[in-house]
Amino acid sequence: MKQIKDLLERQKPMFQRGGKYERFHYLFDMAETFLFTPPFTTGSKGVQVKDPIDLKRLMMTVVIAMTPCLVFGIWNVGHQHYIAIGQVATFFQKMYVGSFVVLPMVLVSYAAGGIAEAIFAVIRKHPINEGFLVTGMLVPLILPPTIPLWQIALGTIFAVVIAKEAFGGTGMNVLNVAMTARAFLYFSYPAQMSGDVWTYLGDASPVEGYSGATALALAYDSSVAGTSTVLASLGDSWYANLYDFKNLFLGAIPGSIGETSTLMVLIGAAILILTGVGSWKIIVSVFGGALFMGYIFNLMGLNEFMLLPSHYHLVIGGVAFGAVFMATDPVTATHTETGKWIYGLLIGVLTVIIRVFNPAYPEGIMLAVLLMNVFAPLIDYYVVQANKNRRLKRATI
């Protein structure tokens, strides 16, 4: 410890004002504060003692909450790979294949976004914000395993630069950064983001009868064809019981790397709620909104997809992951507590509407979150206005 500390102390003057590498001050600062908590003390007036929490701790908690999804995602990539090529494999073989696919994606995302972040910190002279710890992990988890690495790099850089830094950096962005990366990739490279991209095959060829279609695609097809009920078409997949409710909940299904397992997402949600880092109000209300809308559609029952039992909406696609890790981003969500209920509810409702009615893109959570990001300030405006009105009402003059 002492040696590292001394080493840092020796280099420090070079990075301070007037030093040789003054412009890289914030990079040095990042490394230093990463290794050692800063020795700063409180000001002379005001709070003399402070809570030890900081943004690093907060963001790290979110990364920890995502770990179950990441680990399960790695296994699932391997698992899907082996069932698609019709081989029986051990847990370790599956993890090996999965790691081979997923870890480079995570590395590329962190590296590309991190470099963009660092360049902006140097040019704009602001400290490197810890928010990227989360974004860098979120991006690979919401992408299909077959996506080319260069696209991940491009999408992450686009999101960091356009969605975040252009607005003034962490804390100022309007749109969720990771969702922007995904939306950018989806609309720029639809071929790599939809269709048969959800299972990593590698060089092997799939077994006979294999289909890479996701549950959402099957449900949508059933409403177009109208020949069989939606549950029958889900049950009729090429691999036995692939899309029954239990398997959908556990997540051994094709899909984006981190999104498939509702169980793992719920573990993450438990961590976020227990630590108080994620807003339980948003998580609950997104689920509630999706259930509610699914139920309304059941009552209307105009096509087969609308007849999908509403609890299925929570376990297929990215609803659970989006509710827990995307909608709860405190910067882009509503900032008032009442607003959080409305915001979450509308995300849930919109997700189901989009996924049932939008033929181009069967997954609704991405667009729903981005849309509500834009409307969050409006919701806040009315909640804050209500607070002001209560105060005005009280006044007699």
Place this chain on the structure above:
Amino acid sequence: MSKYVKLKKGFNVKLAGAAKLEIVDSLSPSIFALKPTDFQGIERPKLLVGEGDVVKAGAPLMFDKTHPDVMFTAPVSGEVLEIRRGEKRKLLEIKILADKQIEYFEFHRYSSSDLNSLSRDEIIKHLLISGIWPRFKQRPYGVIAKPKDKPKAIFISAFDSHPLSPEFDFLLKGQSQYFQAGLDMLQKLTRGKVHLNLDSNAEVSTLFGSVTGVQVNKFSGPHPYGNVGVQIHHLDPINKNEVAWTVCPYGVKQIGKLFLEGIYDASKIIAVAGPPVKKPRYYRTYDGACIDKFIENNLSHQNVRFVSGNALTGEKIASDGFIGFYDHLITVLTEGDHSEFMGWLKPTSKLSFHRAWGLVSFLKQNEKFELDTNTGGEERAFVQTGVFEQVTPMDILPTHLIKAIMAEDYDEMEALGIYEVVEEDLALCEFIDVSKHPIQSILREGIDLMLKS
């Protein structure tokens, strides 16, 4: 019509090193100081004494040009030792070398039967010349009250919920008659009620239990339930164009003593407490006492900070500095000028409001913590939402208010309730802030903007 208000939001900062209930009489310092910087709302203090002058306790030392009626008087008798000025000749301290035996400036004495016949103007005149007036603060803004205002009510919080703060009933033991006389005077100053707010978590002492003629309310909950601003919000909130006054129980006692004994009695009992203090306890002294005697041979180590006031709203002073006009507590804290390897990552048992730090903190309900002055991180943009509201037991949106102040938006500040808060009411927000913003000084900037508008 007494009220009971139960508050749920807030957080108790459980700082170790509370003072033991014993009073040391023998150790009084020789130098005392009046610090113009203690007072909010004064701009151009003018001296009335020079170095070398001899003054009695209660004799005027200075006044402020913006309110020339309000006198600031000497806490003790003695010789004016030094007038210390800072940058741009800003007046910082008027130091007095105290006499061994305090001589009091004599004001008019009243018998308790005469008190009833005193008019409002007479009372105010006495309070102004004696130096007690600065004990009255007005809401909005928390500045020294204006004598010409007729406040809609006067609020007294009989307890202080800040970390390590002493109990007023201990500080004012045996002074019931002065306290009651002070309350009687207060009733003539307002067109509304005088509210005395008690802590329902504690037993009611004889001092506060026997008062008459005022509305006694009770509050329960975590800190900041003892803040008078929070209490006002729940009893009779401040609206635009309204003024209420606040005064602390010590001031009420001083008022009573002024009228009954004819002296400005600035003697007070102060606590010297905090984790590095070897013998945390109480000392009998006077306003503006130099703290050097109290800390001599009383510290477990030397890398410490001395704070006049409490750990949430106090002000750092030197080891030979002076206790502030409004303070009854010297908090001593270890300086946190140290680094911790990967300190942001490792699990520890530090005191934190956030469960992300202390997930199992509910297991340690009664533990006291040795906090130091480390900030625990660097300043960042606002990221987390919804937590300030959890420590602000008022219908106010602190984040939005702070942002309105940063944007210097006067209408928003007013609409979001800047009239109802002063620094101490948002001190917990500053304590728990993940992004480490100086909330209290931002709020004061906003208040200053409103005052000048």
